Amino acid sequence: MQTQTTPITRTVDARGSYCPGPLMELIRSIREGQVGDVIAVWSSDAGSKLDIPKWIEKAGHRLIGIETREGYDEILVEKLR
């Protein structure tokens, strides 16, 4: 699996946070990061699987993948600009 081999630069643990908390945490991480960074967002909010990919597309970054873990989703994003 691609997501299992991608080196993660930073993990944002937003579990327990409700929409738009996980997205806002990702945005903060993108602002602070460097081009090429891979950010893993952990979210237990079901809305994140929909909201975050839409934001990634609009903001011009790359969605590497979404993995369902135990009780949460891991969304992997590469900062492209």
Place this chain on the structure above:
Amino acid sequence: MQRVVILGGGVGGTLVANLLVRKLRRQIDRHEATVTLVDEKGQHVYQPGFMYIAMGGEKAERLSRPERSLLDDRVILDVARAVKIDEASSRVDLEDGRHLEYDQLVIATGSRIVPEEIEHFDTEAHHFYSPTAALRLREALDAFTGGKVVIGIAGMPYKCPPAPLEVAFLVESELRERGLREKSEMHYCSPIGRAFTIESVSEMATPILEEKGIELHTFFNVETIDPARKVVQSLEGEEMPYDLLILVPPHRGAEVVIDSGLAPASGWLPTDHHTLQVGGRANVYALGDATDLPLSKAGSTAHFEAPIVAERITAAVQGREPEGKHASYTGKVMCFFEVGDGKGTLLQFDYNNPPKPPKPNRFWHLGKIVFNKTYWHTVPKGRV
């Protein structure tokens, strides 16, 4: 002796103080307990009124009263600035060099705006999060003769989540009444994928935006302002030209909680959803804007949290378990929402039940006006 120290004289701090001295009346009269409220200015400010300085003829002097006048005589008011919470010594250090020791601590230090985090914000953008800024916005609206109005949010979370939408609706109504609507474009920029964080409120507000011809731009996170070209730029790479720019400024929690190591750089205190204790500490509570709870930063939140903090501290002082309906917080919040043209609606929700706003009507607009006028006699004194 049990010493309760409350930091902050806003809605949350004031109400907790007044509720506590009632519940602990016997212990206070026997000199077994004290309740001290520390407030930097000794003035209580009704912040929801700021928007009406810009939009409804409100005056700043009507929105502020001496904190002492709102407190029960049993509450000790200490007008001072808290600079550090020293957990190891269970004391609060004050700027004037004094220290206050506590057995129970309530942090109700609210939030602060930090427009300086975005370059050119102060000179280019208008807002309504202080009386001065709201008055400046009023003057800008008076001078406005048509053009592009851009309303957006330059950082989340922020105080009173419906406020920017309310301002968009109220500005639109005003421009229509002044015959300037045809000469104006209106744009509403939301940082997330819809008009409002709560889905049901978004579903109510989006058709109103459409009906009023206010263009909605989603995923617009304000990054920079270019004053030379009069454009606001988003993190997502979009640009929005403006003639009148109205932005909610970025917000942070109080410096004292960051400096004391109780909160991260954002300043929002890690707070238990139900007990309102901070970071698992048994004797430190937070309420109102100061917390990191997934709820509106609004006086209403503090209003409904205060009885829980008061009950839990009373139980600790009296050596019993918290009891009754105020033993645990359910996330209850209730607030009015203006939609313009003299109409409003009501948002009422908790952690498990999203709001189901009724169809906007004149009743809820009047409700908000009456609430604003009667606030001083009701909320801080625990009468509602």
